[in-house]
Amino acid sequence: MRLPVMPPVLPMLAKSVPQIPAGQRYEPKWDGFRAIVFRDGAEVEIGSRNTKPITRYFPEVVDAVRAELPERCVVDGEIIVAGTDSTGLDFEALLQRIHPADSRVRMLARDTPAVLVVFDLLALDDEDLTGRPYGERRALLEQAVRGGGPGVYLTPVTDDLAVAQQWFEVFEGAGLDGVVAKDPALAYQPDKRVMAKIKHERTADCVVAGYRVHKSADDAIGSLLLGLHDQAGTLVSVGVTSSFPMARRKELFAELQPLVTDAGDHPWTAQAQASGTRTPREAETSRWNRSKDLSFTPLRPERVAEVRYDHMEGVRFRHTTQFVRWRPDRDPASCTYAQLEVPVRFHLADVLSGG
Template structure:
């Protein structure tokens, strides 16, 4: 990575957010849509341009088209905070974005052409020789609006102090693949690495079949559960792997191991037969070169989870791990279907990128 002769040099930790249950109505906040992409800081000093991930690692090799576009459009000396996103079929596509992180240069080049990424700017950290970390959020936003002209894979996130409009965005923009609302202190500074923002994400519930488990990695197999593998039935009655639920306390992990011991099976399990188009656990993917080990359970137990959103083409899967809510002994496993997953109304992501509120 080339040295960047700017008042801020990579790596710089981005400002972070704490989760809250609802959009505050009495706070001094500037609200923005919460983009579902890769957090990215951009450092540009003339010919030197660096894309930095949230963890501090360079992203240039994975997004050469974004580097080229930002070099065409940004001022010569600038540091921005924002998000790399991929839009596909009128909505954000996190799967397509994740596929961009690939070790083969030929694959990166192909995907850069097929699923190009855009950069959505939402904060200004430095310009020329000046740092703006201590400037109020509204000042940084005003300066950013003067600098960014949407287009050529560069966009400016919408922003508002109107709680009613932020609430509308929360409901409407989910249909374009966004996953909530961010609130920034209007008069506060930019605080690298500190959780001085708030985030409100969609929360939903679903009843899922427990059809497998993985043992906790730090214990002897059979003594503690690491995660439970969840399934949902499609409209043909086929059981698909939809995600996992974990984050159990140590005592709960041991109790679950004992509780599920009698349900362990190696025969007559829907995920041990021919795939027939069903989504299975532990499949080989770009992150994992071999099948992940899991233990089949007779699909007889049902639990309720909280989840934020799904991803992927049908049959979909949970975007993040589910959160355990409660056991549902009153539900039959066969009744747990995809029809209970809430599907937001479709919305045109280009409208969001251009700061417009317009139905698709």
């Protein structure tokens, strides 16, 4: 492979801002695997967010790159998987694609095929475009890449703030998690947070039903384990909150000791998990967590915490939540899924076509 921009390349990043800034170009924020794709004829390499090659996990994307991208190019994009009903993204299915067995990879490529959504052009033929303004790179990208599928798509873009606000409000229903704003004059700056991302922010009252200790101190809280009651009244594990200064972690550890209970009396027993209840040990056999200790200290589910989150992935929080405050006024039984805002459904195909 001989290209004007060679792997590895760290992707350009975005910093969080509270509202959509004016005077920018706007794109939907995809929730998949970031991918820098290098193509030189038949040779294709896909680099991940941390530059590790992920080419072997997505053979159908490699085929699509050969069929739908220019002969020699480097593009920045996101690999995504649509849900079985094709109306939204399925991040859990995407996670399953990182598997050591080639036969498993091939089977999943057939059953849950991934596609590439492209949003930047770093090189074309023999020209390094990273020093060119984003507005020029986008125009060249639109000329070079048809982007209508079936395996490679161009992300929608607009310079209309009102349209961007509409995207922010409705595209979440297809599994996207916000909007990215880019300065049209922006050169491509690897590993620099020079774009802006605007993500949904909401709060929920959750039952604190356990904790994990901090990796560096046995008398400090690493994370609090959160639960919500489903329609049947079962307490379901929905995620964690973990952003505390070390002094506060130690205070919390001492504060929660009176609530420590025997695992056999807890809603998240091994038997409960075996019967279908989602517990904090749900992913302990995952290849992503083989080196992690997912055991936890169970607490009597009596305390309620308000946490800040961006969006849900199925029955759980997609990302780690932010602790806001304790809610001594809330009954743990009142912490249900019914309190959560449900995004209006929006078809993924409409996002890919620009809404």
